Amino acid sequence: xxxxxxxxxxxxxxxxAVSLWYLYPPKQRINLGLDLQGxxxxxxxxxxxxxxxxxxxxxxxxxxxxxxxxxxxxxxVAREGDRAISVALASPASWNDALTVASQxxxxxxxxxxxxxxxxxxxxDEREASQQIDLATRGAVEKIRxxxxxxxxxxxxxxxxxxxxxxxxLPGVQDPDRxxxxxxxxxxxxxxxxxERTSVEEALAGRLPETAELLFQRRVDPESKQETKIPFVVQxxxxxxxxxxxxxxxxxxxxxxxxxxxxxxxxxxxxxxxGEITENSVGRYLAIVLDGSVYSAPRINERIPGGRxxxxxxxxxxxxxDLAIVLREGALPAAxxxxxxRTVGPSxxxxxxxxxxxxxxxxxxLVFVFMLVYYRLSGLIADVALVLNLLLLLxxxxxxxxxxxxxxxxxxxxxxxxxVDTNILIxxxxxxxxxxxxxxxxxxxxxxxxxxxxxxxxxxxxxxxAAILYNFGTGPVKGFAVSLFVGLSASLFTxxxxxRLLFDLIYLGRRKVATISI
Amino acid sequence: MIxxxxxxxxNFIGRRRWAYCVSLALVxxxxxxxxxxxxxxxxxxxxxxxxxxxFEQPPDVRAIRAALAKVGLGDSVIQExxxxxxxxxxxxxxxxxxxEIGTKVRDxxxxxxxxxxVEMRRxxxxxxxxxxxxxxxxxxxxxxxxxxxxxxxxxxxxxxGGVAAIIAVFHDxxxxxxxxxxxxxxxxxxxxxxLLTIIGxxxxxxxxxxxxxxENRGRGQRGRSFAEQMNGAVNQTLSRTVLTALTTFFATAIxxxxxxxxxxxxxxxxxxxxxxxxxxxxxxxxxxxVDWTLYVExxxxxxxxxxxxx
Numbered sequence: 138x139x140x141x142x143x144x145x146x147x148x149x150x151x152x153x154a155v156s157l158w159y160l161y162p163p164k165q166r167i168n169l170g171l172d173l174q175g176x177x178x179x180x181x182x183x184x185x186x187x188x189x190x191x192x193x194x195x196x197x198x199x200x201x202x203x204x205x206x207x208x209x210x211x212x213x214v215a216r217e218g219d220r221a222i223s224v225a226l227a228s229p230a231s232w233n234d235a236l237t238v239a240s241q242x243x244x245x246x247x248x249x250x251x252x253x254x255x256x257x258x259x260x261x262d263e264r265e266a267s268q269q270i271d272l273a274t275r276g277a278v279e280k281i282r283x284x285x286x287x288x289x290x291x292x293x294x295x296x297x298x299x300x301x302x303x304x305x306x307l308p309g310v311q312d313p314d315r316x317x318x319x320x321x322x323x324x325x326x327x328x329x330x331x332x333e334r335t336s337v338e339e340a341l342a343g344r345l346p347e348t349a350e351l352l353f354q355r356r357v358d359p360e361s362k363q364e365t366k367i368p369f370v371v372q373x374x375x376x377x378x379x380x381x382x383x384x385x386x387x388x389x390x391x392x393x394x395x396x397x398x399x400x401x402x403x404x405x406x407x408x409x410x411x412g413e414i415t416e417n418s419v420g421r422y423l424a425i426v427l428d429g430s431v432y433s434a435p436r437i438n439e440r441i442p443g444g445r446x447x448x449x450x451x452x453x454x455x456x457x458x459d460l461a462i463v464l465r466e467g468a469l470p471a472a473x474x475x476x477x478x479r480t481v482g483p484s485x486x487x488x489x490x491x492x493x494x495x496x497x498x499x500x501x502x503l504v505f506v507f508m509l510v511y512y513r514l515s516g517l518i519a520d521v522a523l524v525l526n527l528l529l530l531l532x533x534x535x536x537x538x539x540x541x542x543x544x545x546x547x548x549x550x551x552x553x554x555x556x557v558d559t560n561i562l563i564x565x566x567x568x569x570x571x572x573x574x575x576x577x578x579x580x581x582x583x584x585x586x587x588x589x590x591x592x593x594x595x596x597x598x599x600x601x602x603a604a605i606l607y608n609f610g611t612g613p614v615k616g617f618a619v620s621l622f623v624g625l626s627a628s629l630f631t632x633x634x635x636x637r638l639l640f641d642l643i644y645l646g647r648r649k650v651a652t653i654s655i
Numbered sequence: 656m657i658x659x660x661x662x663x664x665x666n667f668i669g670r671r672r673w674a675y676c677v678s679l680a681l682v683x684x685x686x687x688x689x690x691x692x693x694x695x696x697x698x699x700x701x702x703x704x705x706x707x708x709x710f711e712q713p714p715d716v717r718a719i720r721a722a723l724a725k726v727g728l729g730d731s732v733i734q735e736x737x738x739x740x741x742x743x744x745x746x747x748x749x750x751x752x753x754x755e756i757g758t759k760v761r762d763x764x765x766x767x768x769x770x771x772x773v774e775m776r777r778x779x780x781x782x783x784x785x786x787x788x789x790x791x792x793x794x795x796x797x798x799x800x801x802x803x804x805x806x807x808x809x810x811x812x813x814x815x816g817g818v819a820a821i822i823a824v825f826h827d828x829x830x831x832x833x834x835x836x837x838x839x840x841x842x843x844x845x846x847x848x849x850l851l852t853i854i855g856x857x858x859x860x861x862x863x864x865x866x867x868x869x870e871n872r873g874r875g876q877r878g879r880s881f882a883e884q885m886n887g888a889v890n891q892t893l894s895r896t897v898l899t900a901l902t903t904f905f906a907t908a909i910x911x912x913x914x915x916x917x918x919x920x921x922x923x924x925x926x927x928x929x930x931x932x933x934x935x936x937x938x939x940x941x942x943x944x945v946d947w948t949l950y951v952e953x954x955x956x957x958x959x960x961x962x963x964x965x
Contacts, residue, residue, distance in 0.1 A: 172917075180785065313778070314758050478780040480757065485707065485776040485917075492915035499913055500906040507902060511657050544845050547910055547918055551852065551925065554906030558899040562863070565895045568656070591866045594811060595859040601803040602855035606848055609796035614848045621852065655656070 142645075145638050153525070156532030166535040169308075170542030170616050173490050175483035176308035177316060181277075181473040183301045188273040188471030189266055190219045196242060197222040200259070203238050215347075217258065220266060221248075226255035274301050276470035281305065281320055283466045288319055288459070303473065313480045315455060323428045323472045324463035326379030326401075326448075328414070331422040331434055332370045340370045348373050352424070354431040357451060369431045371424050376414050378468075381407025385464040387457045390449055397457035398449045401464060408444020416440040427460075428472075493546030500550045501527075504557055512564050514654030518639045519560035522631045526556050529627040530620065539623070542616025552624030558595070559632030563588045564655055577650040581640050589633065596629050663893045667937055668886040668945055674938035678826055681931075685833020692836050697843030698779060700793065702748040702786030704756040707777035713739035714770050722767040726759055737916035741776070748783055756780055793847050797828075800851050804858050812865050819943035820861045823935040827857045827928055834927045835920070845921040853928030856903070860936035863892050868941075881948055885941045893937070900933040 160166050171178050194216045201214040210227030217223040222245070226235055232252050239247055239257070244265040250257035261269075274297055281303065282295045294306040310316045332349040340351045350373050353366040382401045390396040403411055414423070415437050424434040425448055432450045452460065504523065508516035530549065534541060567584030575583060603625065606618035644650045667674075698705050716733055719742065723731055732745040746756055757778035764773045781789070801821055808817035828850055835842060868888035879887070907929055911922035 182782075182784070474782075475780065476782040477785045478757075478778065480775075480778040482774065482776045484709075484774065489915060489917060492913060492918075496910050496914040496918075499909045503905045503909065504902050507905070511898070543917060544848060544921065547845075547914060547921060550906050550910050550914070551903070554903035555856070555899070557902050558859075558895075561895050561898045561902070565892075565898070569891070572662075587870070591863050594862045594866055598804055598807060598858045598862060599852075599855035601807060602800045602851045605796055605800045605803060606851050609792045609799070610844070610848065614844050617845070617848045 142638075142641060145634070146642075149525075149635055149638060152529065156528050159532045159535045160528070163531070167531065168534075168538060168540045169486075169490075170540045170545065171306055171308055171479070171486075172481050172543045173486045173493075173541065173546075174308050175481050175486040176306065177310050177313050178477075178479040179303075179305040179307075179317070179320070179475055180298065180477040181281075181303040181305065181321070182476045183270075183274045183277050183303065184472040184474060185270040185273055185301045186219050189261065189269050190216065191471075192269050193220055193222060193261055196245065196259075196261075200224070200238070200242060203241070204235060207234055207238060209234050209238070220261040222259040224257050224259065229253060229255035231255070270301055273471040274303070277473060278303055280466055280469050281473075284319055284462055287462045287466065288316065290316070302476070309483070315459065317475070317478075318456075319459045319463065321473055321475060322460075322463050323469045324379065324460075324466075325428055325468040326382070326464060327375045327426045328377040328411075328446075329371045329373075329375055329424045329426055330418060331424055332372045333421065335370045337368050337370055341368060345370070352426060352429060352431045354433075367431075369424060369434060371426065371431070376423075377403075377407065377410055379464055380467065381410065382464060383407075385461040387454065387461050388447075390452075392449075396449070397452045397454050398447050399452070399457050399461050399464065400445065400447050403444035403446075405444075408442070411444050411446070412440055412442050489543045490546075493543060493550075497546060497550045497553070500553050504553055508557060508560070512560075512655055514643075515560075515564055515567075515640075518636055518643075519557055519564070521639065522560060522636045523553065523556060525635055526624070526627045526631045527553070529630065530624045533623045533627065534619065537623075539619045540616055541620070544614060545616035545620040548617045548620035549624060552621060552628065555599070556624065556628035556632070559588075559592050559628055560636055562591055562595075563632065563636065567653065567655055571653065571655075577653045578644060581644060581653065585633075585637055585640075592629065592632065596625055599625055658894070659897055660894050663890045665890060665893070666886060667889050668882045668942055671938065671942035671945070674942060678935070678939055681833070682826060682829050685829045685836070688833050688836040692839070694832065694836050695839065695841045697841045697846075698745065698748075698781045698786070699844045700786055700790045700842070702781050702783040704746040704748075704781075705777070705779040706744045706746070706757055706760045706775070707736060708742055708744065708760070708764060709774045709776050710740045710742075710770060711772045714742075716742075718767065718769050719744070719764065722763050722770060723760065725766075726763040728760065728763065741916075748786070789844065793844075796847065796851060797854075800854050804854065808858070808862065808865075811862075812869065815944050815947050816861075816865050819940050819947065820858050820865075822943055823861060823940040824854050824857050826935050826939060827853055827931045830931045831924050831927050835924065838923070840920045840923060843920060845918070846924050849921045849924035849928065852925065853932055856929065857932035857935060860896055860899070860932060861940040863895060864888050864936060864941055867892050882945045885945050889937055889941050896933060896936055900929060904929050 197214055197216045200222060201211065204211050204214070209231045212225040212227050214222065214224050224235070226232065229252060232255055236247070239245070239259060242259060244262055245259040246262055248258045248260050278295060278297050285293045285295060285307070290307045290310060292308055294304070296304050298304045305320060307316055332346070335346060335349055340349070345351060349370055352369050352371050354369060356365050356367060357363070358365070379401075381403050383404045384402040386400050388398050388400050390398045418437050419439060420437065422434045422436050425432045425446070427448065432448050448460070501523070505520045508519045510516070512519065527549070530552065533539075563584055566588045567580050570580035570583045571577065600622060603618045603622040607615055607622065610618055644653065719733055720729060723729055723744070728746055730747070734743045734745070735741070736743045744760060746760070757775065757780070761773065761775050764770055801824060804824070805817045805821050808820050831850060831853060835846065865888075868885060871884060871888060904926065907922055907925040910918060911926055914922050
């Protein structure tokens with residue numbers, strides 16, 4: 138017996154033991170993809186353009202105020218496009234003072250200046266813009282993660298993809314609509330005064346002053362489910378945002394049974410600001426705007442101290458609860474939209490698992506019987522190797538935390554068919570050597586050695602395609618690539634190492650080998 | 656000992672003209688179908704929405720369409736899926752197709768009392784941007800796959816072998832796509848994965864034959880023409896090629912019949928691909944190298960014998 142035989146037995150034993158250890162208990166060890174266990178897969182795009190535009194808008198407002206503080210007369214300060222602020226001074230005489238103010242806005246560069254009429258443009262730097270995109274995306278990922286945590290989804294995956302995308306995977310969520318609403322809502326709460334100088338009719342006709350905008354309140358008739366939109370003319374200026382609140386909680390709406398409302402509490406600074414706003418605007422109407430929709434616009438009767446406010450709408454208890462989560466966690470730094478969605482219901486996932494398992498079992502059974510009938514004892518060796526192959530494949534997937542998807546199951550079934558290829562290559566070669574008159578032992582030796590090079594070549598080509606699939610594929614396809622890759626690697630190991638070991642154990646130990654059962 | 660072939664000595668290479676005709680016919684049928692009938696792209700590539708629903712009772716397709724028409728989705732494609740009470744509704748990409756499409760379809764179907772209870776089995780929405788990207792990625796994946804294999808074979812054997820293997824791969828892929836088009840199946844991401852697998856599989860087979868040819872060099876090959884040597888290599892590896900094709904074919908055929916409706920198109924491509932991949936290994940890949948070598952030799956330049964040089 139060759140000396141290293143025990144070493145090889147030991148190695149296989151260790152491989153099997155480690156595999157079993159990784160696989161036990163299998164239900165918890167194998168990650169099932171969303172297509173198998175049911176759940177939501179979302180790719181969100183962060184509207185970075187709007188985030189930058191909002192940043193520019195704020196800078197424009199700051200710039201206007203800075204000019205006003207210096208007593209510089211202005212004709213116009215307004216955002217132009219996403220990244221530029223166009224400025225027109227009242228008189229070219231204050232040119233130098235205005236430039237001094239502009240130089241304090243370091244992330245903006247002055248362009249297209251015309252001193253004779255006193256106009257110039259400030260443009261946001263490329264670096265600043267990409268930094269804003271990065272901040273917006275990172276912030277959105279964090280906020281969404283917090284919301285999902287509060288919502289209570291086990292094993293949710295929320296990761297950034299590329300510059301401005303977020304991949305979200307929520308396994309086993311029962312109510313996809315609700316989850317989507319919770320995740321996708323920007324949650325930007327704003328308090329704005331109504332513009333009472335402009336009538337709704339004028340605004341609808343398109344005659345709006347630059348400082349006002351037309352927003353709508355959505356109402357759904359509980360009986361006919363018809364949606365109506367009530368227009369409001371609102372001042373563009375935001376007096377207070379949800380960033381200033383410290384808590385949000387759900388209450389029953391005292392004025393309308395069955396509806397719920399969200400009560401919010403401001404921070405100390407927020408409460409002070411809220412008090413000032415209400416004090417200065419007694420008799421006017423304050424619109425509560427959430428993500429660009431008016432929820433209510435109550436009349437301010439008196440100064441409201443204590444920093445509390447209530448958002449009413451036609452909320453169900455779930456909607457109110459989710460809105461409270463969104464408000465507590467804070468608004469997303471930029472709006473997000475769904476670019477891709479794949480939702481699989483739990484029943485379909487269960488069906489897929491069942492059918493996939495049947496397919497694997499049937500493939501395995503057919504291949505087993507085929508090998509056994511065709512190659513007899515050697516076929517049995519190949520079958521044992523196949524079982525080991527399957528074990529190693531699953532253990533590797535568990536060890537690397539890879540995800541098993543439906544195409545992944547197909548990949549396993551396919552690997553079963555292809556994995557015996559290595560054994561077939563070897564066995565055919567051994568038969569050939571026997572045919573050429575070699576003695577059994579040297580036929581085995583030659584068969585393994587000659588087939589080895591071919592086996593490497595064939596494996597490398599399929600591994601190359603599997604690797605490319607992994608790199609270019611998404612979700613389910615990646616799962617297929619993983620099981621193909623791992624399965625082929627395992628088959629390389631078992632065929633070259635394990636099959637050989639069994640042959641050596643059976644035929645090397647004996648004094649004389651007259652025939653091989655192949 | 657059971658054997659499919661006892662010392663096979665079929666004249667594959669000698670009959671290569673016939674094989675070329677058969678292949679050319681199949682490829683032309685495939686291309687013709689692709690040109691006339693076209694390929695149905697799944698929403699993965701076109702963008703759009705897909706909703707899979709199951710009713711308690713087999714419904715009338717017209718009733719489904721009427722219910723959808725009420726919410727302005729009347730032009731959706733409605734297909735029975737696997738069983739009489741299960742349907743797939745495809746909504747093309749338009750201003751209507753938003754992320755709320757699943758909810759809209761469900762509400763529309765649930766509102767219609769005639770349809771009974773409806774269960775949402777699957778909702779997929781692919782925005783136009785993602786669809787375009789997936790299209791590009793698909794093209795890259797196939798090109799990189801082919802390039803990777805070409806480089807590997809060119810490095811291990813020689814360029815002629817690599818190019819011939821790639822032509823055989825194109826042949827297989829064209830026939831698979833043609834079969835997809837003829838049967839009106841969808842070209843989706845999993846189908847792309849199947850195609851790439853077939854690329855790997857087809858080349859895999861071809862390599863085994865090339866490997867053998869190279870190994871045989873200098874062993875009693877004196878006086879045999881290159882065509883004879885190639886034919887010998889194909890024959891020597893024939894049992895293995897056919898056996899492996901059989902086991903893989905079993906596995907894919909079982910996937911097609913038992914793997915469920917979701918995997919059907921995927922498994923279909925695998926089945927077709929295994930058959931044509933095996934055929935192209937036996938009849939096409941080696942034959943092309945032979946013809947190329949003969950052509951080079953015929954021009955007077957003493958071309959090295961392709962593949963066999965290593």
